[in-house]
Amino acid sequence: MVLCLLNRQLMRSTSCCALMVRLQRQSRGCIHSSIHGFHHDEIREKLQAFPGGSVDLLKQDSGIAVLTVNNPARMNAFSGSMMVDLEDRVSQLESWTEGKGLIVQGAAGTFCSGSDLNAVRAISNPEDGMKMCMFMQDALTRLLRLPLISVALVEGRALGGGAELTTACDFRLMTSGSVIQFVHKHMGLVPGWGGAARLVRIVGSQNALKLLGGALKVDSELGLDIGLADGALEAVQGADSPRQQAENWLSRYTEGSVPVIRAVKKVVLAGRELPLSEALKTEKEVFGTVWGAPANLQALASKSKHK
Ligand SMILES: CCCC(=O)SCCNC(=O)CCNC(=O)[C@H](O)C(C)(C)COP(=O)(O)OP(=O)(O)OC[C@H]1O[C@@H](n2cnc3c(N)ncnc32)[C@H](O)[C@@H]1OP(=O)(O)O
Numbered sequence: 001m002v003l004c005l006l007n008r009q010l011m012r013s014t015s016c017c018a019l020m021v022r023l024q025r026q027s028r029g030c031i032h033s034s035i036h037g038f039h040h041d042e043i044r045e046k047l048q049a050f051p052g053g054s055v056d057l058l059k060q061d062s063g064i065a066v067l068t069v070n071n072p073a074r075m076n077a078f079s080g081s082m083m084v085d086l087e088d089r090v091s092q093l094e095s096w097t098e099g100k101g102l103i104v105q106g107a108a109g110t111f112c113s114g115s116d117l118n119a120v121r122a123i124s125n126p127e128d129g130m131k132m133c134m135f136m137q138d139a140l141t142r143l144l145r146l147p148l149i150s151v152a153l154v155e156g157r158a159l160g161g162g163a164e165l166t167t168a169c170d171f172r173l174m175t176s177g178s179v180i181q182f183v184h185k186h187m188g189l190v191p192g193w194g195g196a197a198r199l200v201r202i203v204g205s206q207n208a209l210k211l212l213g214g215a216l217k218v219d220s221e222l223g224l225d226i227g228l229a230d231g232a233l234e235a236v237q238g239a240d241s242p243r244q245q246a247e248n249w250l251s252r253y254t255e256g257s258v259p260v261i262r263a264v265k266k267v268v269l270a271g272r273e274l275p276l277s278e279a280l281k282t283e284k285e286v287f288g289t290v291w292g293a294p295a296n297l298q299a300l301a302s303k304s305k306h307k
Pocket residue numbers: 073074075077113114115116117118157159160161162183184187189190191192193
């Protein structure tokens with residue numbers, strides 16, 4: 001009898017724990033849960049079995065952080081442990097309350113060549129592929145939903161999953177000679193890290209169909225033309241490095257008080273992702289956080305003119 005009661009209590013607290021974890025994950029913007037057959041810790045452990053490279057985070061006093069995909073020996077391809085690293089770095093950024101902006105770049109002058117083909121070969125069964133896909137969809141959705149204005153600095157190549165990663169940022173800057181290419185078709189695949197859904201929202205369904213169906217190479221000119229790129233960075237001798245140019249470009253949008261810049265991102269994100277009535281509710285709530293707050297009072301006191 002006592003054993004039975006204890007068991008029941010244990011089951012209740014275990015399911016309570018599972019519920020808490022699920023709620024915590026949902027509140028962080030995760031989209032897949034165990035209901036969808038996604039067992040987060042299990043897939044994390046599996047991914048750790050494919051090591052190599054790292055994803056590094058540098059938080060700067062300017063409020064702009066730099067996230068670097070770092071596996072140059074494999075053109076910054078994502079190993080399994082780097083996928084786990086990415087999730088950890090996103091968690092760190094979620095709790096960085098002083099942040100305003102984020103630059104996502106690849107190490108050693110190239111962006112990212114997608115998933116590491118060695119890991120892909122090892123988990124080529126559909127079940128593991130789906131788990132990896134859900135893990136990366138979650139991590140990249142959380143990246144895009146950060147209250148930071150983000151920009152992908154594309155140098156060299158962004159291929160496959162690397163191209164998908166660029167779409168998980170608010171903006172894309174392309175250096176001369178750089179290419180974004182959704183090579184998935186050539187690999188017998190379609191995007192699985194959320195890249196197709198995001199691409200349609202960025203360039204429209206006609207252009208997305210052309211880029212995916214033709215596996216087209218997008219250079220900075222085509223990128224600007226279809227709205228995939230938001231700026232082209234020229235390589236001029238003696239000029240700032242691409243990273244510095246990206247920081248200068250981004251700082252135009254991140255200049256200002258931390259709560260206001262984060263509020264800007266939140267209302268745009270709501271407008272981008274939610275039905276109108278929900279977006280309006282969110283906008284009202286975010287508005288409530290800045291109305292009468294220090295930046296607002298300071299602006300009112302300074303009687304500024306917007307000439
Ligand atoms: C849902 C996600 C879907 C995906 O992401 S599927 C993966 C899509 N990506 C690819 O297929 C990229 C395949 N790689 C390439 O096309 C070329 O390596 C690439 C990136 C154009 C660079 O060409 P090159 O400049 O000639 O350099 P290279 O081929 O000698 O590469 C240097 C070393 O990097 C390695 N590498 C490049 N991309 C890789 C990848 N994705 N996974 C694993 N290893 C990769 C390549 O094997 C080579 O290594 P090694 O020197 O031979 O040991």
